[in-house]
Amino acid sequence: MIDFKDVLRDVVESVPGTLAGIIIGKDGIILEHVTTAQSGIDVELMGAEYVATMMEVHKLASIFHFNDLKDITIVLDMITLIVHVISEEYYFILITSREADVGQGRYRVRVGSLKLREIF
Numbered sequence: 001m002i003d004f005k006d007v008l009r010d011v012v013e014s015v016p017g018t019l020a021g022i023i024i025g026k027d028g029i030i031l032e033h034v035t036t037a038q039s040g041i042d043v044e045l046m047g048a049e050y051v052a053t054m055m056e057v058h059k060l061a062s063i064f065h066f067n068d069l070k071d072i073t074i075v076l077d078m079i080t081l082i083v084h085v086i087s088e089e090y091y092f093i094l095i096t097s098r099e100a101d102v103g104q105g106r107y108r109v110r111v112g113s114l115k116l117r118e119i120f
Contacts, residue, residue: 005032007112007115009034011109012094014108015104015105020034020093021033022093023086023092024048025089026054027051028051030044050083054083057072071109077098079095081094082096082106082109094109
């Protein structure tokens with residue numbers, strides 16, 4: 001049986017420079033999260049705020065008939081957020097430092113999301 005925490009831990013540990021991994025519902029409620037010692041991130045606040053952003057992007061995609069949103073990568077000065085849709089109700093968010101390999105992070109999140117879809 002696949003466990004949320006095991007999938008998160010595997011992704012977080014496989015991408016050097018990762019600060020946190022989050023499985024969150026579109027309602028902003030976190031199902032599970034894993035943080036690294038150096039993260040210092042308020043996972044609940046950040047997760048809820050970026051879920052709201054994802055909902056807005058979903059609306060835009062729908063308005064312009066671009067079909068379903070799969071993922072978004074948000075690059076900020078200090079961190080990068082990789083947000084991938086697991087299902088209609090849940091997202092996988094990976095938060096990395098700016099030194100992390102974003103391509104590897106996106107790949108690992110996508111593979112982790114496929115594993116999590118077996119549960120949802």
